[in-house]
Amino acid sequence: MSEATAHHEEHHGVGHIVDWRVLIGVLVSLLILTWLTVKVTEFDLGSLNIVIALVIATLKASLVCLFFMHLYYDQPFNSIILVSSLLFVLIFILFSLLDLSAYQSSIIPDYISSLRDPAYPLDQLK
Amino acid sequence: MATTTDTLPGRPYGEVEGNYLTHERGLLSWLTTVDHKRIGVMYLACISGAFLLGGIFAMVIRWELFSPGPTVPGLNADRYNQIFTLHGAIMTFLVIIPGIPAALGNFVLPMMLGAKDVAFPRLNLASWYLWVTGAIFAVTSLVMSAADTGWTFYTPYSTTTQTAVIPMTIGAFILGFSSIFTGLNFIVTIHKMRPDGLTWFKLPLFLWGIYATAIIQIIATPVLGITLLLLIAERVLGVGIFDPTYGGDPVLFQHFFWFYSHPAVYIMILPAMGIISEMIPVFSRKHIFGYTAIAYSSIAIAMFSFIVWGHHMFAAMSPLANMVFSAVTFSVSIPSAVKVFNWTATMYKGSIRLATPMLYALSFLFLFTIGGLTGLYLATLGTDIHLHDTYFVVAHFHYVMVGSTMIAFIGGLHYWWPKIFGKMYSEKWGNVGCIVTFLGFNITFLPQFVLGMRGMPRRYYDYIPEFEALHRLSSIGAFIMGIGLFVTLFCLVYSLFKGKPAPDNPWGSASMEWQATSPPHYHNFTKPPKVGDPYDYTDLVWDPKSEGYYRKAEGQGAA
Amino acid sequence: MTTETQVIDEGGHDHEHAHSPHLQHHFDTLDQQFNAGKLGMWLFLATEILLFGGLFVAYAIYRNLHPEIFEYGHHFLDPKLGGINTAVLILSSFTMAAAVRFAQEGKQGMLKLCLVLTLCGACGFLGIKYIEYSHKMVHGIFPGKYYNPDEHILEEELLGAHGHGAVAEHGRDHASSSGEETHGEGAHEESTQSAEASAQAAPAEGEFVIEKSQIVEAPEGPEGMVGIVHEKPELPKRPEKAHVFFGIYYLMTGLHGIHVLIGMCAIGWVFFRSTRGEFGPDYFTPVDLVGLYWHLVDLIWIYLFPLLYLIH
Numbered sequence: 001m002s003e004a005t006a007h008h009e010e011h012h013g014v015g016h017i018v019d020w021r022v023l024i025g026v027l028v029s030l031l032i033l034t035w036l037t038v039k040v041t042e043f044d045l046g047s048l049n050i051v052i053a054l055v056i057a058t059l060k061a062s063l064v065c066l067f068f069m070h071l072y073y074d075q076p077f078n079s080i081i082l083v084s085s086l087l088f089v090l091i092f093i094l095f096s097l098l099d100l101s102a103y104q105s106s107i108i109p110d111y112i113s114s115l116r117d118p119a120y121p122l123d124q125l126k
Numbered sequence: 127m128a129t130t131t132d133t134l135p136g137r138p139y140g141e142v143e144g145n146y147l148t149h150e151r152g153l154l155s156w157l158t159t160v161d162h163k164r165i166g167v168m169y170l171a172c173i174s175g176a177f178l179l180g181g182i183f184a185m186v187i188r189w190e191l192f193s194p195g196p197t198v199p200g201l202n203a204d205r206y207n208q209i210f211t212l213h214g215a216i217m218t219f220l221v222i223i224p225g226i227p228a229a230l231g232n233f234v235l236p237m238m239l240g241a242k243d244v245a246f247p248r249l250n251l252a253s254w255y256l257w258v259t260g261a262i263f264a265v266t267s268l269v270m271s272a273a274d275t276g277w278t279f280y281t282p283y284s285t286t287t288q289t290a291v292i293p294m295t296i297g298a299f300i301l302g303f304s305s306i307f308t309g310l311n312f313i314v315t316i317h318k319m320r321p322d323g324l325t326w327f328k329l330p331l332f333l334w335g336i337y338a339t340a341i342i343q344i345i346a347t348p349v350l351g352i353t354l355l356l357l358i359a360e361r362v363l364g365v366g367i368f369d370p371t372y373g374g375d376p377v378l379f380q381h382f383f384w385f386y387s388h389p390a391v392y393i394m395i396l397p398a399m400g401i402i403s404e405m406i407p408v409f410s411r412k413h414i415f416g417y418t419a420i421a422y423s424s425i426a427i428a429m430f431s432f433i434v435w436g437h438h439m440f441a442a443m444s445p446l447a448n449m450v451f452s453a454v455t456f457s458v459s460i461p462s463a464v465k466v467f468n469w470t471a472t473m474y475k476g477s478i479r480l481a482t483p484m485l486y487a488l489s490f491l492f493l494f495t496i497g498g499l500t501g502l503y504l505a506t507l508g509t510d511i512h513l514h515d516t517y518f519v520v521a522h523f524h525y526v527m528v529g530s531t532m533i534a535f536i537g538g539l540h541y542w543w544p545k546i547f548g549k550m551y552s553e554k555w556g557n558v559g560c561i562v563t564f565l566g567f568n569i570t571f572l573p574q575f576v577l578g579m580r581g582m583p584r585r586y587y588d589y590i591p592e593f594e595a596l597h598r599l600s601s602i603g604a605f606i607m608g609i610g611l612f613v614t615l616f617c618l619v620y621s622l623f624k625g626k627p628a629p630d631n632p633w634g635s636a637s638m639e640w641q642a643t644s645p646p647h648y649h650n651f652t653k654p655p656k657v658g659d660p661y662d663y664t665d666l667v668w669d670p671k672s673e674g675y676y677r678k679a680e681g682q683g684a685a
Numbered sequence: 686m687t688t689e690t691q692v693i694d695e696g697g698h699d700h701e702h703a704h705s706p707h708l709q710h711h712f713d714t715l716d717q718q719f720n721a722g723k724l725g726m727w728l729f730l731a732t733e734i735l736l737f738g739g740l741f742v743a744y745a746i747y748r749n750l751h752p753e754i755f756e757y758g759h760h761f762l763d764p765k766l767g768g769i770n771t772a773v774l775i776l777s778s779f780t781m782a783a784a785v786r787f788a789q790e791g792k793q794g795m796l797k798l799c800l801v802l803t804l805c806g807a808c809g810f811l812g813i814k815y816i817e818y819s820h821k822m823v824h825g826i827f828p829g830k831y832y833n834p835d836e837h838i839l840e841e842e843l844l845g846a847h848g849h850g851a852v853a854e855h856g857r858d859h860a861s862s863s864g865e866e867t868h869g870e871g872a873h874e875e876s877t878q879s880a881e882a883s884a885q886a887a888p889a890e891g892e893f894v895i896e897k898s899q900i901v902e903a904p905e906g907p908e909g910m911v912g913i914v915h916e917k918p919e920l921p922k923r924p925e926k927a928h929v930f931f932g933i934y935y936l937m938t939g940l941h942g943i944h945v946l947i948g949m950c951a952i953g954w955v956f957f958r959s960t961r962g963e964f965g966p967d968y969f970t971p972v973d974l975v976g977l978y979w980h981l982v983d984l985i986w987i988y989l990f991p992l993l994y995l996i997h
């Protein structure tokens with residue numbers, strides 16, 4: 001709340017009013033970053049491609065969160081919520097990936113398709 | 127003793143002006159209410175109904191297993207699958223998960239904070255309607271052709287069975303959102319609605335429990351939502367994420383499901399632990415021991431619960447993941463044990479009064495210890511491979527879900543009953559109900575540990591004759607428990623009509639909800655409640671005339 | 686006492702707190718009320734993130750274990766349309782942020798204008814999405830088990846994406862068409878038409894396509910096979926689990942689309958309230974919260990776009 005009260009001189013309502021220059025700056029950067037991420041895909045950088053794509057996306061997302069969504073001016077707890085929700089998604093991804101990639105090698109290839117009745121096409125299976 | 131103050135002990139029922147039960151009348155005034163107390167009561171009624179329905183299915187299951195071979199007339203193996211699925215799904219999604227937070231939490235939480243209501247009263251009502259809608263879908267599945275997948279909806283069976291899986295999953299999806307909104311409301315309420323001076327570490331531990339629960343509700347429940355959506359998509363479209371015939375991976379479904387459902391078991395137990403933390407000090411007349419340890423352990427449990435889900439999948443995962451998950455699972459039992467030790471230490475040298483809520487609290491301690499410790503057997507990789515999918519698991523989770531959560535729920539109901547309805551129930555019949563339930567419960571589920579160790583698989587319609595004696599014992603126990611629960615039900619309902627009016631503070635608790643009248647005013651408090659240590663009983667004095675407690679300072683001041 | 690509930694429903698009353706008509710009875714100050722609303726919305730956004738999180742898990746797993754289906758599948762998505770849609774969403778996010786600002790300043794006209802602009806952005810997004818979906822569906826690219834693509838169109842699409850181009854009119858004689866130059870990306874409509882054309886014109890082909898939904902591109906008889914391999918080495922083979930990519934694609938964009946729809950309803954509701962001049966410096970919480978929701982929809986898309994469309 002300290003943040004909110006700090007700006008009470010500027011206007012008499014609640015919340016923080018974001019400067020126009022900030023809003024427009026964010027908009028322009030978002031568009032540029034979008035263009036950049038499209039362009040960068042044209043180069044084959046191997047596994048770096050996805051890393052770069054994700055880094056740019058995260059940059060864009062941070063801009064949206066911080067300024068469009070006011071997190072920069074908000075009570076910090078809201079940011080904590082956002083970041084921790086992302087952390088839990090990460091936990092979810094990492095642990096299931098850990099397991100699934102560990103047992104891939106023990107899957108018998110074509111086992112499932114051998115169970116499939118060839119007279120019974122894929123798209124009619126119930 | 128003054129006779130005019132608001133906090134007068136022993137005010138007769140109905141004399142509380144504008145009490146929330148009577149200030150408006152008629153069904154519509156209930157269905158459109160945004161009062162957290164009324165919503166809590168509505169949840170209580172609905173959840174009890176669902177509990178009864180799920181209980182009937184349980185009795186059918188136990189009847190069927192009374193002897194080997196077909197036992198219940200007209201119940202074949204397929205029907206049996208549907209019955210245990212309905213039992214499991216109703217009990218988890220409709221009863222245990224919403225149970226304590228939505229019914230008791232809704233009533234008590236704002237009052238414990240000294241607030242007028244939860245932060246979003248209308249959202250609160252909306253989540254009740256979501257609960258009802260979810261229940262309707264579950265019943266639709268029942269009427270169409272009840273799902274027979276088990277409450278876990280494992281693929282590929284759930285994508286191939288011809289029964290009405292989709293209504294059941296839609297129902298669970300909606301119930302999930304009901305649970306999310308309740309949790310959301312509670313977190314905001316605890317953050318934003320505390321009066322000045324009520325710091326985090328002056329909160330009653332029930333609120334810490336509810337808070338930790340709400341964290342899990344917010345973070346885990348959406349994953350249940352997407353899991354069920356994906357399951358529906360798999361069934362309808364065959365997208366090939368979970369179903370191996372389309373190139374999917376059924377173990378991935380288990381990851382999805384348990385990412386929610388292991389935390390969900392803590393959605394069930396954390397509020398129960400909160401209730402126990404309230405009741406034990408009150409009935410020991412002693413300050414809670416290790417407040418901060420209990421408070422932090424709730425949060426710790428909530429956090430740990432997100433990294434142990436794999437212990438439900440030891441039979442399916444890679445050795446690497448198995449080892450990781452097994453190791454982490456042990457860590458989650460530490461905060462649980464911290465709590466148990468602190469409760470025991472609270473009782474040490476206390477002057478214990480064996481009122482009905484305290485009996486439930488003691489039952490909880492006993493049963494939760496068994497349930498938690500058997501969890502460790504299951505968390506051990508080697509033993510779990512033997513015990514997985516046997517009655518041992520069934521016994522384990524009934525000890526924690528029924529023996530702990532349900533018992534704490536019923537105990538808490540007795541504890542707050544005078545506050546909620548302004549009536550005292552019969553102490554004697556309350557005790558009888560508790561003891562019979564406790565005995566019945568143990569007779570039901572202790573034999574199941576043995577059955578499981580000997581290899582009786584879960585979810586089976588039939589069994590070899592060697593298991594007959596233990597199964598019979600278990601069934602008999604179930605019927606005894608049923609009787610105990612009915613005694614409790616009658617004891618409580620009877621009190622509504624014939625019970626003595628409740629004093630404002632019958633147990634001598636120091637937390638804020640007891641400063642309101644019994645039943646409370648529809649604005650909760652008629653004068654601003656006093657903030658203090660919720661476990662400090664030193665200046666609470668017993669008043670034999672009203673059979674309640676009052677604060678010494680106040681009593682004198684008013685007199 | 687029935688009035689009590691009504692008063693709460695109206696969003697505020699003032700028998701105890703005479704200072705603002707917007708203050709609900711259970712809050713003490715407007716600040717408290719505003720911050721409570723924000724906290725609640727952020728918690729809700731966290732649940733949304735976890736909800737989508739499940740889909741991202743599915744994505745991460747399949748992308749890791751079966752990268753070939755993503756390399757193959759992304760050729761069927763048009764990064765131009767996707768990029769335009771990204772820009773549209775970003776712009777609508779901006780107008781939404783501006784709407785919040787105008788609400789805070791009490792500029793009613795601009796507030797309404799910005800809300801309408803945001804709604805337009807949302808409609809534009811869904812319109813483009815519709816074009817994308819229908820473009821795929823005429824090719825038989827449906828999710829999951831309904832995935833039943835027309836082999837020739839797929840090859841054209843793939844070659845087009847590789848810059849080699851495909852010759853729609855010559856779909857019939859497919860091995861010889863490989864060298865010819867292109868219609869490029871602009872020719873969507875044309876290739877859509879020719880999809881139908883070739884489906885009608887070349888009934889014989891179905892016989893060569895051994896099992897429609899199983900593996901690899903359709904060989905055109907033994908020589909054709911050789912020809913294809915030599916002349917078009919870039920042509921990716923259809924991996925066995927190709928349909929999983931489209932399943933994930935449809936689920937992710939579909940769920941996102943549903944969120945766009947919900948967002949539109951919410952914006953519409955806020956717009957309706959703004960026409961009654963309900964918002965001002967003291968009370969703009971609904972605009973702010975709907976804005977937060979709308980930005981989340983944008984956020985999700987910011988990730989979906991590179992993950993689905995921009996795969997190298």
Ligand code: HEM
Pocket residue numbers: 278391392394395437438455456458459462497498499500501502504505506510513514515519522523526527531
């Ligand atoms: C104290 C620590 C606990 C540990 C270490 C633990 C461990 C386990 C393990 C390893 C399993 C899997 C058994 C198997 O399927 O082979 C299991 C199952 C289960 N546990 Fe626990 N548990 C604990 C507490 C709880 C609590 C508090 C609850 C609920 C209130 C609970 C509810 C369940 C349920 C419902 C299942 C079975 C789900 C199913 O397969 O249908 N557990 N537990």
Ligand SMILES: [Cu+2]
Pocket residue numbers: 387388391434435437438
């Ligand atoms: Cu578990």
